[in-house]
Amino acid sequence: MTTPLNRRAFIQALGGGLAVLVSLRPRALAAQDRRRVSPEDLNAYLHVGADGRVAVFTGKIEMGQGVMTSQAQMVAEELGVALASIDMVMGDTDRCPYDAGTWGSLTTRMFGPALRAAAAEARATLTAMASQALGVPTEKLVLADGTFSVAGEPGRTITMGSLAQGRKLTRVVGEAAVLRKAADFKVMGRSPLRLDGREKVTGAATFTGDLRLPDMAYARILRPPAHGAKLKSLDASAAERMAGVKVLRDGDLVAVLAADPEACAQALDALKAAWTPQTRSEDPETIFDHLRRGAPPAPGAAPGVGAPARKVSSTFTKGYVAHAPMEPHTALADVKGRKATVWASTQTPFGTRERVARALGMEAKDVRVLTPYVGGGFGGKSADLQAVEASRLSRLAGRPVMLAWTRAEEFFYDAFDPAAVVAIEAGLDGKGRIVAWESHIYAAGGRGSEIFYDVPGARVLTHGGIFEGRDNATPLHPFAVGPWRAPGANMNVFARESQMDLLAQAAGLDPLAFRLAHLKEGRMKRVLQAAAEAFGWKPRKAGRRPGRGWGIACGEDAGTVVATMAEVEVDRATGKVTPLRIVCAQEMGLVVNPTGARMQIEGCLMQGLGYALMEELRFKGGEILDRNFDTYPLPRFSHLPKLECVIVENPGLAPQGGGEPAIITVGAVLANAVADACGARMYRLPMTPARVKAALAAPAPPRKKGKA
Amino acid sequence: MGGPIRFRVNGKAVELQADGGRALLWALRGDLGLTGTKLGCGEGYCGSCTVLVDGKAARACQTELRAVAGKEVTTIEGLAQGSTLHPLQQAFLEEGGFQCGFCTPGMVMNALALLKEHPHPTRAQIVAAMDDNLCRCGAHPRIVAAIEAAGRKS
Numbered sequence: 001m002t003t004p005l006n007r008r009a010f011i012q013a014l015g016g017g018l019a020v021l022v023s024l025r026p027r028a029l030a031a032q033d034r035r036r037v038s039p040e041d042l043n044a045y046l047h048v049g050a051d052g053r054v055a056v057f058t059g060k061i062e063m064g065q066g067v068m069t070s071q072a073q074m075v076a077e078e079l080g081v082a083l084a085s086i087d088m089v090m091g092d093t094d095r096c097p098y099d100a101g102t103w104g105s106l107t108t109r110m111f112g113p114a115l116r117a118a119a120a121e122a123r124a125t126l127t128a129m130a131s132q133a134l135g136v137p138t139e140k141l142v143l144a145d146g147t148f149s150v151a152g153e154p155g156r157t158i159t160m161g162s163l164a165q166g167r168k169l170t171r172v173v174g175e176a177a178v179l180r181k182a183a184d185f186k187v188m189g190r191s192p193l194r195l196d197g198r199e200k201v202t203g204a205a206t207f208t209g210d211l212r213l214p215d216m217a218y219a220r221i222l223r224p225p226a227h228g229a230k231l232k233s234l235d236a237s238a239a240e241r242m243a244g245v246k247v248l249r250d251g252d253l254v255a256v257l258a259a260d261p262e263a264c265a266q267a268l269d270a271l272k273a274a275w276t277p278q279t280r281s282e283d284p285e286t287i288f289d290h291l292r293r294g295a296p297p298a299p300g301a302a303p304g305v306g307a308p309a310r311k312v313s314s315t316f317t318k319g320y321v322a323h324a325p326m327e328p329h330t331a332l333a334d335v336k337g338r339k340a341t342v343w344a345s346t347q348t349p350f351g352t353r354e355r356v357a358r359a360l361g362m363e364a365k366d367v368r369v370l371t372p373y374v375g376g377g378f379g380g381k382s383a384d385l386q387a388v389e390a391s392r393l394s395r396l397a398g399r400p401v402m403l404a405w406t407r408a409e410e411f412f413y414d415a416f417d418p419a420a421v422v423a424i425e426a427g428l429d430g431k432g433r434i435v436a437w438e439s440h441i442y443a444a445g446g447r448g449s450e451i452f453y454d455v456p457g458a459r460v461l462t463h464g465g466i467f468e469g470r471d472n473a474t475p476l477h478p479f480a481v482g483p484w485r486a487p488g489a490n491m492n493v494f495a496r497e498s499q500m501d502l503l504a505q506a507a508g509l510d511p512l513a514f515r516l517a518h519l520k521e522g523r524m525k526r527v528l529q530a531a532a533e534a535f536g537w538k539p540r541k542a543g544r545r546p547g548r549g550w551g552i553a554c555g556e557d558a559g560t561v562v563a564t565m566a567e568v569e570v571d572r573a574t575g576k577v578t579p580l581r582i583v584c585a586q587e588m589g590l591v592v593n594p595t596g597a598r599m600q601i602e603g604c605l606m607q608g609l610g611y612a613l614m615e616e617l618r619f620k621g622g623e624i625l626d627r628n629f630d631t632y633p634l635p636r637f638s639h640l641p642k643l644e645c646v647i648v649e650n651p652g653l654a655p656q657g658g659g660e661p662a663i664i665t666v667g668a669v670l671a672n673a674v675a676d677a678c679g680a681r682m683y684r685l686p687m688t689p690a691r692v693k694a695a696l697a698a699p700a701p702p703r704k705k706g707k708a
Numbered sequence: 709m710g711g712p713i714r715f716r717v718n719g720k721a722v723e724l725q726a727d728g729g730r731a732l733l734w735a736l737r738g739d740l741g742l743t744g745t746k747l748g749c750g751e752g753y754c755g756s757c758t759v760l761v762d763g764k765a766a767r768a769c770q771t772e773l774r775a776v777a778g779k780e781v782t783t784i785e786g787l788a789q790g791s792t793l794h795p796l797q798q799a800f801l802e803e804g805g806f807q808c809g810f811c812t813p814g815m816v817m818n819a820l821a822l823l824k825e826h827p828h829p830t831r832a833q834i835v836a837a838m839d840d841n842l843c844r845c846g847a848h849p850r851i852v853a854a855i856e857a858a859g860r861k862s
Contacts, residue, residue, distance in 0.1 A: 064808030064845045193801060200809030201797040203744020203784030207810060210743035262734055326748045326756055326810040326844050375746075375810030376844050407749040599804055599850065606846030629753035629842060637835045640848045 017164045020122045020171045021045040021097075022114040045097060046075060046118050048126070052146050052161025054079060054086045056115065059099025059350060060107050061091040062196060063325075063374035063381070064603075065659050066596040067107045069194045073592055074112055077187040078119035078180060081146040081160065088195065091349040091371025101348035103379060103483060105558035105657025108592060112655055117177035124178075125171055129163045182590060182651040189651075191595030196373065206372045208330040208345045213400040216332070217246075219393050220264040222254040222271055223409060226278035227479045227622030235272040242267050248396045255393050257401065280478040280621030287419045288317045294469060294476045295442045298461035305436035308427025312502050316424070316495040318444075318667070318685040319616035320477075321417040322626070323484060324634060327375020328410040333390035334400040335360065340367045344387040347377045352384040359388045360395060378607075379483035383415055408627040415482025416617055418466060420444035422495035426455075432507035434518060441492065443468060443476070448489025448664050449496065452556055453518040478622045485604075486557050486660035490611055490667055494685060497553040497668030501675065510539035511552050511672065523561045523587050527648050528554055531563035531585035534646045547572070548580070549677025553668035558657025560588040564605075564665040566641075568673040570680070575693030577613055577674055579639070584662050585646040589653035601645040601662040608666025609635040616686050715776045717742070718786030728774030732766075733757050735773055736783060744784035744813045748842070755841030758814035758821075759783050765821035784813035787820070796820055796858040805854035807845030815841050819855045828859045 022045065047055045056075050062068040072086040089095055091102075099111070123143070130148035131138045140151050148163075150156040182189065199205035224231070231254070236247045239256055245267040246257040256267035282290050305311060331344040333356075340360060346352045349369040357364040374381060390403040405413070420443040427436040437451055437458035445466025451458035466488040469476025484490075504514035512532055519525040536543070537550065544550060547569050554563045567581040582605050591597050614633040618625040626632035671682045680695035711725035717740060724739055736742045736759070748756030750769050757768040760782040761775075787794035793801065796816055806812040815838070822829055822837040829837070834855050843851065 064806075066807070194804065196809065197801045197804075197806070198793070200806050200812050201793065201800045201816060202788055203742075203813045205809050206743075207746070209747070210737075212741070260734065260738060262730060324844055326754065326808065326842065327746070328748075373809060376808040378844070404747070407751065407754075595804060599807060599847070602849050603807060603846030606848050607844065628749055628751050630751070634842050634844060635846070635848075636840075636842065637838045637848050637852065640835070640852065643849050 016166070016168045017050060018048040018122060018125060018167060018169045018171070019045060020118040020125070020173065022118045023172060023174055046115070046122060048122060048160055048164045050161055050165035052085060052159055054081055055089055056086055057089045057096045058111065058115070059091060059096045060102045060111060061347060061349065061371045061374050063102065063347065063377040065107070065600060066194060066593065067102070068196050069192065070108060070592045070596055071112070071115055072195055073187045073190075073192070074116050075119040077185055078116045079123050080143040083187055083192055083195070085146055091346075091369070093349050093353045093367070093369045098350055101351060101382060102377070103347055103382065105560070105659040105661070108655045109559055109657055112592070113175045116179050117173055117175045120177035120179055121171050121173040125169065126160050126163050130158050133158050133163065188592050189590075189594070191593050194596075207327055207375050208332060208343050208372050209327070209402070209404045211332050211343055211372065211402070213332065213334060216400040216402055217257040217259060217397060218261045218264045219255050219257050219390065219401050219403045220268040221389060221403070222268065222273055223412060224275055225623060228278040228280055229275040229622070232274040232276055238272070239267040239270040242270065246397065247271075248393060250392060250396055253389065253392060257393070257397055261404070278622040282478050283620055284319050284419075284616060284618060287319070288421050291419060291443045291476065292421055295463035296468065298440065298463045300459070300461060302438060302440070302459070302461055305425045305427040305438055308435050309430045310428040310506050311425065312428075312499065312506050313425045314423070314495075314499055314502060314683060316422045316491070316498060316683050318420055318491045318494065318611070320419045320481070320619070321484060321611045321615050322411060322414050322617055322632060323378045323380025324410070324414075324632065325376030325378060325380060328405040328407060329381065329384070329386040329413070330402075330404040331384070331387040331390035332400060332402045333387065333394040335391055335394040338362065338366050340391055340394075341370070342367065342387050342391055343370045343372060344384055345374045345381055346371055346384045346387060347374065347379070347381040348384065351382070352387045355384060355388050356391045360391055378485045379487065380414060382483060383480075385413055407629070411627050411632065412624045413480065415480040417484030417487070417490070417611070418443045418477060418481040420488070420491045422491060424495055424499045426499060426503055428503060428507050432509050432514070434503060439495070444491040445488040447487055447492065448555060448557060449492035450556065451496065452524060453500070453515070454520055455518065478619065479624065485607070486664050489555065489557055489660070489664040490608070493553060493555045493664040494667035494671060497555070497665070498671050498681070498683070501552070501672045502681065512537050513539060515552065515554065523650070524554060524556065524563070527561045527585045527587045528563040530646050530648045531565050531583055534585060534644060535565040535583040537565060544676070547677060549673045549675065551669045551671065551673030551676060553665040553672060555661060555664040557661040557664050558659070560586060560656040560658065560661040562586045562661045562665055564662065564669045566669045566673045568670060568677055570674055570677040570692065572678060572696060575689035575691070575696065577670065577687055577689070577692060579609060579641040579670060581642040581644070582669070583644045583646065584665070585648055586662060587648035587650050588658050588661070589656040590651045591647060592655055594647060597647060597658045598645045600658045602643050604660065604662035605643055605666060606635055606640065608663040609639050611685060612667040612670045613686050614688065616688075713773050713777050715778060716780045718782060724773065726773055728772060730773045731769055732759070732771040732773055732776055732781070733768035736768060736781075742783050742785050746810055746813060748811065748814070753840075753842070754811070754814075755818055756811050756814040758817040758841065760817055760821055763821070763824055765818050782817070784816055787816070795861050796823065796854070799854040799858040799861070800851070803850050803854035803857055805847055805851040807847045811841065811843045815843065815851055819851075819858070822855070823858060823862060827862045829855065831856070
């Protein structure tokens with residue numbers, strides 16, 4: 001717990017011009033945690049300077065999701081200035097209001113309202129000032145690109161910058177500001193070129209590893225061969241004899257420092273270490289029984305589904321999946337006396353600040369974390385061990401230390417998406433309606449598991465949370481697990497939507513008609529119909545070419561509803577699954593930046609091919625066997641199917657999340673398409689060629705004939 | 709320390725006092741301060757460090773300095789003319805061929821090598837040429853669109 005700055009001190013620090021601060025409403029507050037350092041009740045602020053530039057301060061970070069641009073659009077819209085006049089200040093703990101982290105598709109739906117309110121208040125204040133300065137009532141003012149003019153007298157103008165000049169004005173508002181109507185939008189609802197685009201296509205964009213400080217040293221850390229192995233002995237003499245190399249040791253932390261990364265690597269190779277053996281023995285095959293045995297019982301009764309006319313029981317599994325951002329974890333730390341400055345590739349600058357402060361025995365206010373562009377996160381840059389390590393080394397060395405994890409370290413210390421098991425039992429009546437449903441979830445948590453279909457008394461029982469047993473003395477998982485883009489939902493949607501297809505098959509019904517029959521009127525039904533129309537869905541085998549199949553999956557995440565349809569080809573000889581076409585319909589309320597939203601959907605679909613078809617960590621107890629992309633596959637250009645995104649309009653609903661929803665449907669939609677193509681029902685992700693081949697060879701239950 | 713090793717980077721002559729076995733990547737990022745070329749995997753599997761050596765795509769993390777002696781190295785910093793973007797960069801910008809931007813320099817440089825060989829590449833040629841450059845954000849469809857757009861304009 002840290003002491004927040006009081007509001008007065010915070011406002012004092014802002015300097016001249018017009019500053020607008022937004023206090024949190026309870027809902028947004030609940031989405032944060034309480035370990036804030038900036039004033040406890042402030043969420044966002046912006047500042048209009050005398051030069052007319054508008055600085056927007058946000059604790060969110062830009063990791064590719066495009067929020068630098070969409071947040072600027074919201075401010076430009078509500079304030080009435082050109083997008084180009086906005087400067088985004090992101091993830092700097094000394095200058096930005098507290099933020100719990102950039103995750104959960106929360107930026108636009110939780111933080112957006114605060115930003116828009118701040119900008120709307122700034123506009124109202126400046127409008128009143130302009131009215132006074134120009135001597136006309138506010139109704140006669142026209143505002144465009146930061147300049148007020150008098151209606152019918154284009155020569156009488158005053159700019160926002162000149163209104164702010166020489167003033168020191170502060171406004172604190174709630175989120176209940178009068179916002180512009182969607183019909184009047186000039187900047188929101190459009191897709192300007194991204195603000196980070198030019199820097200990113202020229203190589204000028206600064207990532208943490210691109211920073212240089214005078215006297216900076218590079219570091220490499222001695223790593224165990226497996227999680228759980230302890231250092232038994234160390235001979236550092238050869239490394240210590242190397243010119244320009246310094247060996248540092250602080251308890252378990254052993255590192256080499258040099259002026260150059262290659263010299264570091266050579267010094268690290270020269271360390272002779274012996275380790276105790278690791279104690280874990282799970283592997284990718286035994287892990288599922290281990291998780292079921294180790295999970296706590298679910299709260300609530302589990303009577304099963306009784307004796308319906310038709311019962312379908314299934315068990316679904318999925319292995320561990322890596323985040324594998326292209327930028328490995330990197331931090332540059334400069335610890336001098338009682339102050340620490342840390343630049344880090346992180347999704348949680350304020351959390352990093354706390355962790356660094358704790359590790360160094362400092363107060364959080366003496367630690368400043370800055371966040372340059374982050375080269376992908378997907379949930380994986382939420383723990384930031386590298387920032388703590390760099391800070392400890394900087395203190396030991398008395399100079400700035402750059403620590404960039406190698407790809408092998410990135411795999412070793414990843415907090416993987418956990419392996420998980422979902423067992424579902426469901427029953428049909430004689431007319432093909434689902435009359436009972438009971439899900440048991442192990443290590444995937446509850447996200448994405450909701451039975452939004454019309455099934456009376458459906459039960460979802462979670463045996464512990466998604467990260468259950470993570471902090472046990474003997475952790476449930478043999479290595480770290482953590483949030484991975486829509487944590488748990490990929491698994492839960494795979495299980496639920498596969499089960500829906502199995503039930504449709506048992507009922508002898510088309511999977512689209514079966515789903516529609518179990519959906520009440522509403523957002524999900526509309527989105528599913530939109531997907532079907534765009535895809536050209538036809539029931540049963542109509543329209544499929546030999547070897548090809550179609551699939552459906554629906555999902556709900558971060559306030560957004562999504563329906564995806566896919567066409568795949570299955571090579572029966574090799575078991576290889578080739579996705580040919582994916583149509584994804586998504587309704588996410590008001591869309592701030594349509595192209596940005598589509599890019600997130602495309603990214604979700606493309607990334608989703610990985611966990612669906614190829615990605616599964618290989619490990620032996622605490623030993624991580626995959627250490628680079630030679631053995632751990634990522635989706636590539638040759639996997640790219642035809643992608644079509646359909647955004648279903650609903651501008652009356654506030655903006656909902658867009659960074660995660662589409663990915664949750666990918667495993668299920670492909671599994672259902674594979675079954676349609678070749679009859680092989682895949683109960684385990686990823687659907688590797690070997691597994692598809694094995695499923696094809698296994699005797700399949702006879703398909704029940706039914707009406708189309 | 710060996711050297712000197714002489715080569716050209718983005719049209720300028722450079723001379724480095726360095727071991728011939730030093731990776732071109734660290735010479736660029738360290739000695740020459742050209743940090744646009746990224747380290748993604750360090751073993752040549754991801755393509756984030758792709759540069760051109762005499763017009764051909766090369767992985768800077770797997771290229772020894774001695775191998776570029778006397779040659780012309782082009783990095784992402786060498787494409788724009790002042791404030792005017794190279795047409796391929798402009799296409800990446802307009803088509804949105806990036807998300808986090810970390811793989812982007814390598815993508816652009818690899819695509820540039822493709823366009824030098826095939827100024828109007830087919831989709832199949834683009835996929836084949838780009839397949840060993842990894843992107844985790846899933847910007848693939850727009851990267852392909854950007855290369856197609858640049859191909860149409862060249």
